[in-house]
Amino acid sequence: MIRHAELLIKVALLFNVICTGIFAFGSFFISPFSAIIGLVLFIFTVYYAYIVWGRIPFAATNLVCATTAIKSNMGLSFPAYSALPIMLGWSCWWLVSFVSTIYVTSGCDGQGNCSSEPPGILVFALLLSYHWTFQVIKNVLHVTVAGTVGTWWFVPSEGTSFCSHGVRDSLVRSLTTSFGSICLGSLLVAIIESLKSMVRNLRESENGGGILLCLAECLLACLAEVMEVS
């Protein structure tokens, strides 16, 4: 990947264009409306590829730099791979709690017949806890990587071995001193994600809800994207 970064980026970009092209071609056989959408998507992708073509060398150099930094600090793979079973464990645990809480508060019996709707605030709180923990785990990893790459950048002697000081100190920092900032940032994203899940649920349950809910979901999706990026 380091030696052929620029080629890989071009391949990825062209692959994207080809995929949208195939999609556009296929959509011609479905309906004229989807054909228009497919064509617009294809034109947009081609235009995007044309605009960013000049930025490819810059992206390639950044990619090479980043991969070199990670390669010199492969100890980062430990937190990365341990995050997988942690997230899986959390998902299972949360699912059990969620289902049992809903069953109890809705007065459901063993056959799944519920006597009432679960209180909205409870569902929101449970969803929030899930998304928040998920985001915190993800962002702890992100901040650890950022700290390690920073160490590699400024003080390479401390950031160029498998389980270097950079990795360990960065991990400790992100779990102790910076943990508050990570939690705050994750909370903001988690609130929006939970609201999105609730709105989607409302839309599905009321047979297409109405345009207001649709707009709300779209708006929340955009907001979530913005928050993810910043």
Added chain:
Amino acid sequence: MWAFVFVGLYGYPFIDAGKNALTLFQTRGWTTIITDNLSQGVLGLVSVAVGLITGLVSFLIAHSTGMVFGDELGASAAGFFIGFITGAVLTSTLLTLVSSAVNTVIVCYAEAPREFEDNHPKLSQDMRAAWRQAWPDEFHY
């Protein structure tokens, strides 16, 4: 995501980190987002490619050792999917590290190009050439 890079680099509180991230966007603009986007594309492609290879390998293994996953039509594809998912998940976990690192590198180079020149001269040369190509008129380092 960009705010978290500042949190990781300098240990800023989240609000200050967010402000720094906004300043970064104002000065560097779309190139930051485009670079990020292109890198994500490559990393996604690599994950899928590795997944396909592992899927193929596991399919061949399952086929040659005579493992049977059921009598339905898609039974033989189960071996492929198990390999594909395993390969793709493991690779993408590793490549999320690279994705975070790309963001950090973009921020670091905008903030401290001189330390980079001192510590990693070869990479710094490549980076300078690439910057010059991306911003031919602005670059004066």
